[in-house]
Amino acid sequence: MASTVLSGGLLLWRRSSAGGGVELLVAHMGGPFWAKKDERAWSIPKGECEPDEEPLAAARREWTEELGLPAPEGDAIDLGEVRNTSGKRVRAWAVEGDLDPDAIVPGTFETEWPPRSGRTQSFPEVDRVAWVAPDVARVKLVAAQAAFVDRLEELLPEAG
Numbered sequence: 001m002a003s004t005v006l007s008g009g010l011l012l013w014r015r016s017s018a019g020g021g022v023e024l025l026v027a028h029m030g031g032p033f034w035a036k037k038d039e040r041a042w043s044i045p046k047g048e049c050e051p052d053e054e055p056l057a058a059a060r061r062e063w064t065e066e067l068g069l070p071a072p073e074g075d076a077i078d079l080g081e082v083r084n085t086s087g088k089r090v091r092a093w094a095v096e097g098d099l100d101p102d103a104i105v106p107g108t109f110e111t112e113w114p115p116r117s118g119r120t121q122s123f124p125e126v127d128r129v130a131w132v133a134p135d136v137a138r139v140k141l142v143a144a145q146a147a148f149v150d151r152l153e154e155l156l157p158e159a160g
Contacts, residue, residue: 008059009046068105
């Protein structure tokens with residue numbers, strides 16, 4: 001049996017300017033399938049590990065590819081791994097930092113669109129990012145990734 005795909009991702013967090021707590025950076029997935037969806041249509045910046053690539057290195061590389069910005073510096077807090085309903089595994093790290101959502105320059109991907117049209121179109125990997133409270137992130141993120149929010153809250157008392 002072939003092993004499932006492993007992706008690495010980063011969950012950027014910052015201390016909220018609105019009186020305690022934290023905010024998390026989430027990214028709305030780009031492309032036509034996600035265009036009109038909001039709930040469960042957001043993700044942490046992540047992507048597949050290359051063969052023999054460490055997941056944290058993949059997470060940093062994918063951050064740059066998806067957002068067009070250098071990966072955040074700082075201590076990476078291991079949030080463990082989740083399995084999406086598709087069977088893909090995602091391993092994530094939380095890093096404290098800040099980012100202006102308007103500064104992203106998303107990478108692109110190509111897909112056949114409309115389906116069965118024979119035409120290939122280019123779409124942004126991420127069409128926007130936003131800072132949200134943990135409770136909002138749990139609703140916006142694809143279901144399996146909500147566990148990363150719970151794990152970060154356990155590690156950061158001020159996150160709750």
